[in-house]
Amino acid sequence: MIPSLLPVFSRINLSFEKGEGAYLFGSDGRRYLDFASGIAVTALGHAHPHLVAALKAAAEKPWHVSNLYEIPEQTRLADRLVANSFADTTFFCNSGAEALECGIKMIRKYHAAHGHPEKYRMISIQGAFHGRTLATIAAGGQEKYLAGFGPKVDGFDQVAFGNLNELRAAITPQTAGIMIEPVQGEGGVRPNAPEYLQALRQVCDEFGLLLLFDEVQCGMGRSGKLFAYEWANVAPDVMALAKGLGGGFPVGACLATERAASGMTAGVHGTTFGGNPLAMAMGNAVLDVLLEPGFLPHVVAAAEKLRKGLVKIVAENPAVYAEVRGEGLLMGLRCVAPNGEVQTRLREQGLLTVAAGDNVVRLLPPLTIGDAEIQEALAAVKAVASAWVVQA
Numbered sequence: 567m568i569p570s571l572l573p574v575f576s577r578i579n580l581s582f583e584k585g586e587g588a589y590l591f592g593s594d595g596r597r598y599l600d601f602a603s604g605i606a607v608t609a610l611g612h613a614h615p616h617l618v619a620a621l622k623a624a625a626e627k628p629w630h631v632s633n634l635y636e637i638p639e640q641t642r643l644a645d646r647l648v649a650n651s652f653a654d655t656t657f658f659c660n661s662g663a664e665a666l667e668c669g670i671k672m673i674r675k676y677h678a679a680h681g682h683p684e685k686y687r688m689i690s691i692q693g694a695f696h697g698r699t700l701a702t703i704a705a706g707g708q709e710k711y712l713a714g715f716g717p718k719v720d721g722f723d724q725v726a727f728g729n730l731n732e733l734r735a736a737i738t739p740q741t742a743g744i745m746i747e748p749v750q751g752e753g754g755v756r757p758n759a760p761e762y763l764q765a766l767r768q769v770c771d772e773f774g775l776l777l778l779f780d781e782v783q784c785g786m787g788r789s790g791k792l793f794a795y796e797w798a799n800v801a802p803d804v805m806a807l808a809k810g811l812g813g814g815f816p817v818g819a820c821l822a823t824e825r826a827a828s829g830m831t832a833g834v835h836g837t838t839f840g841g842n843p844l845a846m847a848m849g850n851a852v853l854d855v856l857l858e859p860g861f862l863p864h865v866v867a868a869a870e871k872l873r874k875g876l877v878k879i880v881a882e883n884p885a886v887y888a889e890v891r892g893e894g895l896l897m898g899l900r901c902v903a904p905n906g907e908v909q910t911r912l913r914e915q916g917l918l919t920v921a922a923g924d925n926v927v928r929l930l931p932p933l934t935i936g937d938a939e940i941q942e943a944l945a946a947v948k949a950v951a952s953a954w955v956v957q958a
C-alpha cells in the first residue's frame with residue numbers, strides 16, 4: 567500500500583525536535599553536527615536569534631497580500647540584492663527551479679522581443695542540476711530524472727563540463743543563451759575555472775547570447791563571496807538564487823540586468839506566493855547578517871581551516887578518501903569508498919552530510935561555523951577513515 571507521503575524520497579529514519587546553531591537534536595536522543603544544512607539552505611544555522619525575531623515580527627503583520635499590491639519588504643530586498651550584485655532587477659519566487667524557469671523564459675523573451683524568436687535554445691553543462699520541473703530536468707539533462715516523463719522539453723543542448731571547444735561548436739543560430747552553475751553542486755561539487763567562466767562571458771558577447779548563472783546552491787555567501795561569480799570576476803546577465811536566500815524559509819529569486827529583462831513586461835510572467843511579506847522578511851534578515859562587515863571573510867577563513875584539515879585526512883587515508891574540492895563552505899569530499907556508506911558512517915559519528923554525484927560527500931555547514939565545530943567535524947571524518955581501515 568502506498569504511504570500517505572508520496573514515496574519519492576528514500577528517507578533516513580530520523581527526525582529532529584530542536585535545532586540550535588550548527589546542531590540538530592534527533593528523535594533518537596542524539597545531538598548531530600549539521601553539515602547538511604537542509605541541502606545548503608539553513609545558511610545561518612538553526613534558530614538564529616536575528617531570524618527568529620524577524621519571523622516573529624513578520625507573523626504579526628499581513629502574511630500575504632499577493633503581487634496585486636505593493637510589498638515594501640519585497641522592494642527593499644530587491645533594492646539590496648541589486649545594490650550588491652551585477653543585477654538591475656529581481657523577480658521573487660518560491661524555489662530554485664522556479665527561479666531558473668523565470669531565467670529561461672526571460673532569455674527566450676529577450677530574443678523574441680528583439681526580433682529573434684528563433685533563438686530559444688539554451689546550452690547547459692553535463693552533470694548540471696537545475697531542479698525538477700519539466701524544463702529544468704531537460705536543462706539538467708540527467709537521464710535518471712528524465713526517464714518516464716515523456717518527451718524531454720525541447721530547447722536544451724548539453725556540452726561537457728569545462729570544455730570550451732565543444733561549447734563553441736554547439737552554438738547555432740537558434741542558441742539563446744548559456745546556463746551554468748559556477749560551482750556544480752549536486753553533480754559533485756565541481757568548481758569551474760575562473761578562466762572558463764570568463765571565456766563563457768566572451769563567447770556570449772561574441773554571439774549575442776545571454777549568460778545565466780545558477781547560484782541556487784553556491785550563492786548567498788556559501789562560496790565566501792556573496793555570489794560565487796565574484797571569484798571569477800565575471801558577471802552574468804541573469805542569475806537564479808534560492809536555497810540559502812531565506813535561511814530556511816522557502817524563497818527564490820531571478821536577478822537580471824535591465825537589458826536581459828527588457829522583454830519582461832506586465833503580465834508576461836507571474837506568481838501567487840512569490841515575494842510574499844513573510845519570505846521577504848526572512849530574505850532581508852539573512853542579508854542583514856551576510857552583509858555585516860567581517861561575515862564573508864569569516865566564511866573564507868572557516869572554509870580554509872576545514873579544507874586544510876580535510877586535505878590532511880585525505881592524504882593520510884587514500885583508501886577511503888580521494889580529494890577535497892569546492893569553493894568556500896560548499897565543500898566536497900570525493901571518496902574512494904562508496905559515498906553513501908561514508909555518509910552513513912559520518913552520521914553514526916554524529917556528523918550530517920549530503921551525498922552528491924561523482925562519489926562525493928558534500929560538507930555544507932552553516933556559514934556561522936566556529937573553530938570547535940570544524941574540529942569536531944574533522945574528528946568525525948577521521949574516525950570514519952580509521953574504522954574503515956581496521957575493518958578492511
Ligand SMILES: *Cc1c(COP(=O)(O)O)cnc(C)c1O
Pocket residue numbers: 660661662663664695696697698747751752780781782783784808809
Ligand atoms: C537545489 C538546486 C536547484 C533546484 O532548487 P529547488 O528549490 O529544489 O527547486 C537548482 N539549481 C541548483 C544549482 C540547485 O542546487
